[in-house]
Amino acid sequence: TQEQVNDLRRGHAIEVRINAENPAGGKFLPSPGTISALKVPDGFGVRFDGGYEAGDTVSQYYDNLIGKLIVWGKDRSTAIARTIRALEEMQVDGVHTTIPADLAILRHPDFAAVQHSTKWVEERLDLSGVASQVTPAEPPTDGASTGSDDGTNLSVYRERRLAEVQHLRDRGVNPYPYRFDRSHTLGELRAKYGALAAGSETTDAVAVCGRVMLKRDQGKLIFITVRDRSDEIQLFVSKAVVGDAEFDAINAFDMGDWVGARGVVMTTRKGELSVKATEVQLLAKSLRPMPDKWHGLADVDTRFRQRYADLIVNQDARRTFEIRHAVIASVRRTLGGRGYVEVETPVLHAEAGGAHARPFVTHHNALDLQLYLRIALELHLKRLIVGGMERVFEIGRVFRNEGISPRHNPEFTMLESYEAFADYDDIMQLTQDIIVNAARDALGTTTIDIAGQPFDLTAPWPRRRMIDLASEKVGRELHPSQSVDSLRKVASDNGVKWEPHWGSGRIIEEIFAEKAEAELLTPTFVTCHPVEISPLARVHRDDPHLTERFELFVQARELANGFSELNDPVEQRARFEAEQRAKEAGDATAGTVDEDYLRALEFGLPPTGGLGVGIDRLTMLIAGVSSIREVILFPTLRPEADE
Known part of the structure; x- marks a missing residue:
């Protein structure tokens, strides 16, 4: 009835993933076998995808x-x-299940009130008691693991696969061949033949390759799902086509192995696009168990530490890095189309300048010289404007010896760009154009999700002065011309901490950061x-205590x-000298006097507008992820504990 449908629309859903596993001894172990009977539930609000x-x-x-x-x-x-x-x-008969x-x-009495997770289950349930509810089964003879990287299971698992590798070599088969001639990617194959009738x-003879993601043995037929970067395709292997010896060799392939297949394009009776294989060749043997295809790597730290394993099974991770690639390519197109020249500047700097940040320090042995990993790209790029290049940009790594958080990686x-004869008004418009184009190129739309709501990036972005936003939050007008003592009192009265070496401007910035920044969800230029x-x-030009500067905030973070x-x-x-004094007073993030940059300025820097955009944060915005570690392939992590 319509009333039932309406209940479901505003109701609750539970998804249960049913695996062929046996909780023997309180630990889930794979339960191989042939399903002899399978009866699934039926009824309104119940669905089974098998x-x-x-x-x-x-x-x-x-x-x-x-x-x-x-179930709904x-x-x-x-x-x-x-x-x-x-x-x-x-x-489900024939195999043990979860x-x-x-x-x-x-x-469990707590389940109705708790959003459960793997950790919750481990803490609240004794799984060893569950084992008595099913017929005990012997664990897999090879000690197969469901993705754990430690213990006896992994050792036995690797030993078995290493023995398979040696067996192949003994037969004169190279388990790691040098190359494979591929005719189509799997995505190209699906694009060309996707409309083929069931x-x-x-x-049409084709040659494809990919990683084995699923294998089903049905006697004289084997169905193997392989995946490459572009798509997944099924290999249809018939003993009648490949012969007994080849069929047995193919049946020995494991999950995670890389294989290449030659054959013709077909579809099954159910319409599944397949390659009817005449030959399937091992391209690389996987010695470790694959992460669970459906659950992935449960531990977030392991996902980032073993990104290679995460990418194998995590489609969202692969999509995020495809978006990152599209974003960077879009930025290059936007700037290149406006006459900007892409350049490369030094990573090792004699002076750590261009930003407020603590640098990484290194030493050049041959020159006996202390150097710093760059904390910004700015000063070298502006030297190029002095040299007459007029419009330049660089996309590169910078390094800051500071904390790690969902927003920060060392x-x-x-992206930094500089344009002669422009000011900060021009650069604000350029910033919006870059971001709008990046979203359109990466997603096919300029509408993204911000704080759970759709937002069209082409809409006007408001411009608000920092001092006005801070003033509104404390209920009185704030300005850098006011005394340090008065601003310290305002900060303290509003629960904002300050440092003794801070001046009026720095205190106002901290009040803004603590009181106003969290509310800047949709794109806002703070000026x-x-x-x-x-x-x-x-x-x-209208107030000597302020600067012609802006920061773009989206989702309460600077972009x-x-x-x-x-x-x-x-x-x-x-x-620079004021920065040097602040550094000597205890501000480790303050800069120093860069004499070479000052010398460059004395040759004449024309009116110039500059921009810096965090590519990682821009990708976070467009991909819709909340942690910077999701958009960096190999983020900085604490050292892995000794095994």
């Missing part, structure tokens, strides 16, 4: 998902009760920063920074 049918053989390795049971109810308690009934009705453990979880077979990727915190920005560049060498020296 990959196996009666008569199918289940792998003894990680890929043992029988199917996903999805008008509220959580109704959904739980309905899921329990559905699991009780479900019948159904008893699933029922134990659903019946039950069709062509005479090494990250920056007119105090001079004290903007040593490379030009003084505002871009730009300004009308300070080009008066005398004033720049005074700013």
Whole structure:
């Protein structure tokens, strides 16, 4: 009825992944075998998505998902009760399953009130008690693991696969051949033949390759799902076509192996696009168990530390880095189309300048010289504007010896661009154009999700002065011309901590950061920063205490920074000297006097607008992820504990 449908739309859903596993001794172990009978529940609000049918053989390795049971109810308690009934009705014969453990979880008195996770299950449930509900089974003879990287299981697993490698070599087969002639990627194959009618077979010979993600043995047929970077395709292997010896060799392939196949394009009776193989060749043997295809790597730290394993099974991770590639390519197109020249500047600097940050320090032995990994790209790029290049940009790594958080990584990727004869108003428009183009090129749309709401990036982005945003939060007007003592009192009265060496401008910035920044969810240009915190920005033409600087904030984090560049060498020296004094007073992030940059300014820097954009944060925005570690392939992590 429509009333039932409406209940589901505003109700609760539970998804149960039913695996062929045996909780022997309280630890889930794969339960290989042939499914002799499979009965699935039926009824309103109940759905079962299964990959196996009666008569199918289940792998003894990680890929043992029988199917996903999805149950809806008008509220959580109704959904739980309905899921329990559905699991009780479900019948799987021939293999052990996780159904008893699933029922134990659903019946636990805390489950109705707790969003459960693997950790919650481990803490609240004694899985060894679940084992008594099923017939005990011997663990796999090869000690196959479901993805754990430690213990006896992995050792036995590797030994078995190493023995297979040696067996191949003994037969004169190279388990790691030098190359394979591929005719199509799997994506190209699907694009060309995706409309082929069910039950069709062509005479078109193809050669494809990929990693084995799933293998089903049905007697005289083997179905192998392989994946390359572009797509997944099924290999249809018939003993009648490849012969007994080749069929047995193919059947020995494991999950995770790389294989190449030659054959013709066909579709099964169910319409599954396949390659009917005449030959399947091992290209590389996988010695470790694959992460679970459906659950992935449960530990977040392991996902980042073993990104190679994460990418194998995590489609979202692969998509994120495809978006990152598209974003960077788009930035290059946008700037290149406006006459900017891409350049490369030094990573090792004699002076750590261009930003407020603690640098990494290194030593050049041959020159006996202390050097710093760059904390910004700025000063060398502006030297190029002095040299007459007029429009330049660089996309490169910068390094800051500071904390790690969901927003910060010690090494990250920056875009910096500089344009002669422009000011910060021009650069704000350029910033929006870059981001709009990047979203369109990466996603095909300029509408993204911000704080759970769709936002069209082409809409006007408001511009608000930093001092106004801070003033609104404390209920009185703030300005860098006010005394340090008065601003310290305002900060303290509003619960904002300050350091003794901070001046008025720095205190205002901290009030803004603590009180106003968290509310800047949709794109907002925060402008007119105090001079004290903007040593490379030009003084505002209407207020000598402020600068012509902006920061772009989205989702309460800074995404871009730009300004009308300070080009008066005398004033720049005074700013550098103030930075030096702050450093000597205890500010480890303050800069020093860069004499070579001052010399360059004395040759004449034309009016210039500059921009810095964090590529990692821009990718986070467009990809819709909340941690910077999700958009850096190999983020900085604490050392791995000794095994």
